[in-house]
Amino acid sequence: MLLELSEEHKEHLAFLPQVDSAVVAEFGRIAVEFLRRGANPKIYEGAARKLNVSSDTVQHGVEGLTYLLTESSKLMLYLDNRKEIRTILSELAPSLPSYHNLEWRLDVQLASRSLRQQIKPAVTIKLHLNQNGDHNTKVLQTDPATLLHLVQQLEQALEEMKTNHCRRVVRNIK
Amino acid sequence: MELSESVQKGFQMLADPRSFDSNAFTLLLRAAFQSLLDAQADEAVLDHPDLKHIDPVVLKHCHAAAATYILEAGKHRADKSTLSTYLEDCKFDRERIELFCTEYQNNKNSLEILLGSIGRSLPHITDVSWRLEYQIKTNQLHRMYRPAYLVTLSVQNTDSPSYPEISFSCSMEQLQDLVGKLKDASKSLERATQL
Helix, strand or coil: CCCCCCHHHHHHHCCHHHCCHHHHHHHHHHHHHHHHHCCCHHHHHHHHHHHCCCHHHHHHHHHHHHHHHHHHHHHHHHHHCHHHHHHHHHHCCCCCCEEEEEEEEEEEECCCCCCCCCCEEEEEEEEEEEECCEEEEEEEEECHHHHHHHHHHHHHHHHHCCCHHHHHHHHHCC | CCCCHHHHHHHHHHHCCCCCCHHHHHHHHHHHHHHHHCCCCCHHHHCCHHHCCCCHHHHHHHHHHHHHHHHHHHHCCCCHHHHHHHHHHCCCCHHHHHHHHHHHHHHHHHHHHHHHCCCCCCCEEEEEEEEEEEECCCCCCCCCCEEEEEEEEEEECCCCCCCCEEEEEECHHHHHHHHHHHHHHHHHHHHHHCC
């Protein structure tokens, strides 16, 4: 991301290189004051007289500098948080709920209204999903055989990432 | 087991060789089991020529009594002695008691499976399918390259065919987390069955 300034802007700042560094420093200070407390015409007039320029020039100079400062700090903020910002933006893509967490519990059904004296093992699962910032949970159940099947299938899915085919794609499409 | 007078009366009629001869008794008994266990069974189950001579009202009553009793016995996992005692009380002769118990024993497993499947439960996961994709670009963010999984769980609901599927996306790390937790559950289950 590059800092882009309009022509007008460049004009406003044009006189800065022509004055000595003490003046620029003073301008910087005024610009920060401007950010903090807004415009102060008296200061502009004082500076204008000292530099022998119009107070408009001073005002533009201050405003130009202020803009430069805010844009730079935005860039700094961006640079510092780039990774996180990109992650968040990527999650803004049209998306499905995404996995957040899974809790599980073992249950054994001992009886029901229609059948007594049972031993029916089951696994109760609480699946936590996120979608568009909303946290969603689903409570599900499965039997031991299906649980083994799920583990086996998903382990195969993970294995797939390690195959040559996937490695080649990831390596070459960047 | 709580059985109504109606059931008892029906069985008393069934016990009587003057109302039901041996053949008719066996046919009615089989019809009762069939009505309960055969998904395709309908009213025609009592349409056998050898049952035509019996008053239809009596036939229906006895059929209902037998079916009711069979369900109650199945629900409470009645053993042979419980069955015998009740049938004796209804004046069944030895031969008919034996016949009943044999038929019951033959159909016991199916009966228990049927009864065990009745009832409400949480949505039940029956299968999983997955897809591995490599995301290249979105309209929000140019050029992002990352692999992602799309997992779909097939779910059966006792209430209605709502939500037959639950889909979600996850990264490789998240899938590893998911699989890890499922494996923990699985190991825990294994340990529990060895107790």
